[in-house]
Amino acid sequence: MPAPGRNRFERADAPSVAVVGGGIAGLAAAVLLAERGARVTLYEREEALGGRLAGRRTRLADGSTATMSRGFHAFFRQYYNLRGLLRRTDPDLARLTPLPDYPLRHSGGLSDSFARVPRTPPFSALGFVALSPAFGWRDLATMDARAALPLLDVRVPDVYERFDGVSATTFLKSVRFPEAAHHLAFEVFSRSFFADPRELSAAELLLMFHIYFLGSAEGLLFDVPDAPFPQALWEPLGDYLQRLGATLRTGTPVHGVRPHDAGGVTVRTDTAAHPHEAAVLALDPGALRRLVAASPGLGTAPWRDDIAALRTAPPFLVSRLWLDRPVRADRPGFLGTSGYGGLDNISVLERYEDEAARWAARNRGSVVELHAYALAAGAAPEKVRSTLVHRLHEVYPETRKARIVDARHEWRSDCPLFPVGSHHRRPTVRTPHPRVTLAGDAIRCDLPVALMERAATTGFLAAGALLDGWGVRGQVLWTVPRAGRSPALRALGALAGRRTHP
Known part of the structure; x- marks a missing residue:
């Protein structure tokens, strides 16, 4: 207040x-x-x-102009204060458009969707488990339920005191979290912090689970700007x-x-x-x-x-390709990927951005964006670019026949890293x-x-x-609750407080 x-x-x-x-x-x-x-x-x-999230104008090989940026960002509906900032010039948030799903795909063949997952906690987490192909009854039976209890009652800042000294990967292994779900869902989320989950603080992963599953009723669907x-x-x-x-x-x-x-x-x-x-x-x-x-x-x-x-997170690459033919009509505006050799997501910009839509309609093509996060320090940009295009062909085979009219690339390393044990020094x-x-x-x-x-x-x-x-008022800030919404789940989660985490 x-x-x-x-x-x-x-x-x-x-x-x-x-x-x-x-x-x-x-x-x-x-x-x-x-x-x-x-x-x-x-x-x-x-x-x-x-x-x-800045952008710059660039002239493409076909003579048209486009706005290049560091690409796709999801404006989740739990971003109350960011959305409040944007409402200063867009009271109805009319310049944000919803994407219908947050689909995930693993190279092993599994895919996940959040469109049908309930939004009200705790049914959001339960629905995710019930609907995800990455969870089987045998997987659930082998999980360490007691080790998983902290997921049910994340408290801020207590979560940092308890779990900042553990990596996200170590925590998930202690829970015996299903390997498929680990790679399909939690690895995608952890890499959204531009970090390898083996280095990311488990406290940040637990906080993210709280924000999107058990601490809010907005779920994992999001909006994106309808223009650059x-x-x-x-x-x-x-x-x-x-x-x-x-x-x-x-x-x-x-x-x-x-x-x-x-x-x-x-x-x-x-x-x-x-x-x-x-x-x-x-x-x-x-x-x-x-x-x-x-x-x-x-x-x-x-x-x-x-x-x-x-700490600064490892480098990442954003490659935007202007293709001379369209991707298939059923391809989503955004797809999170795992197991594709460094490719973390694919965006089809004409699905939601007006500038890209005009280019695609005019040229009967597509504007596709590829992201690769947490790259090795010595990685060669040209090799990573080439790998991402090959992976695009693997995920969306129809792009193999497409000619790249032009391309722009952003190779950056300026995002924060939240490694194990760093919270007390931030x-x-x-x-x-x-x-x-x-x-x-x-x-x-x-x-x-x-x-x-x-x-x-x-x-x-x-x-x-x-x-x-100076004795002048600030403004009210909104967040998801500092602790889980469900008293029953909080009570279960409190049991984990008596257990010393490895």
Whole structure:
């Protein structure tokens, strides 16, 4: 809940606040501060807003223009705070369109669907087990029910205290989770954190199970923007910020931040040192590490050590292909894949994105996107690209005859990694300086949120922490419950608290 206080600043006492980073977290912080009357300057090193969901215009070989981005992202319906941010410019969320299913496919022949899974907990989890071909009665009989009890009562932040020291793979093995379900479902989910499940903290996997199965009634269905990210999301939010009086400095990297003992913060760019009364640092882990290392007066030695310890996930590849013939009409807009040699999902963009739909209709083709997460550090991009195309041919055989009209690729390594035992060192929104706060999906906030929703939530929290210091209200934040909804399941889950996990 927002702290008591006045609703907004008066014009005469409005503070100047720097927001460093124009991704989801930075936009959330900037929007709340500007709505409360602060004089906001947003610094973004790239030429466009959106951070890891930004887009850029590119000209294809056929002369047409397209918007290239880092590709498919699922806007789950449990992303209450992110959706609240988007409602600032789209009150009915009309620019988000639902996809009818979240299908999964394993190379061994098994496939899964969430379209028919009930949404109300605990029937959501029970329905998933009952309907999934990855679970058989024999599998259920061999599972260690007592070891699985923590899945029924995930509590935040208690889940980190109990399970952050265990990998996702180790936890699932202790439960004797069916191997097929492990690969078909949980591996797909864990890799959505851009991590190998052998390295990912089990606490993050348990939290995800809580968010999507037992802590909410929205299920695992999701929405996607009906246009490229810039047009659907970020350009409208940028216009909204400017109408509120904010200054947007895109193409402006920040090279240092210096807090002053007497108050205030100086932000250093290529051209000048800019004085502000406060700052929100909303950066990916690598950028935050570099900025803190270049800002010797920022923070205490232990805090700086914790920033330096932030890990970046392994590289990933997004390949977008413009094909001269369509994929089969029954292919879904999104398909999660496992067991296909590094291919993690396939998207058919014309199923939901207007720009891709126009290109596909004009050329009687398809726009297909391939993702590969958690790649080996020494992997050769060209080899991975070639492998993904071969895997596409395996999953969607009709693409073997298609000619690639053009292709664009994004090879990146800038997402946070949540390895085993790292939670206690993750920095929080508040820093040693009361006028400097942090935001982003790598930042700890001890609420049941993940991925894009963690970015939006910490952005609002970072702005709210500054506003609280000035006696101005923040905003109400929404999350799934911190504990399971079902008293019966919570009681069962509590039994696991008496058991020491391996």
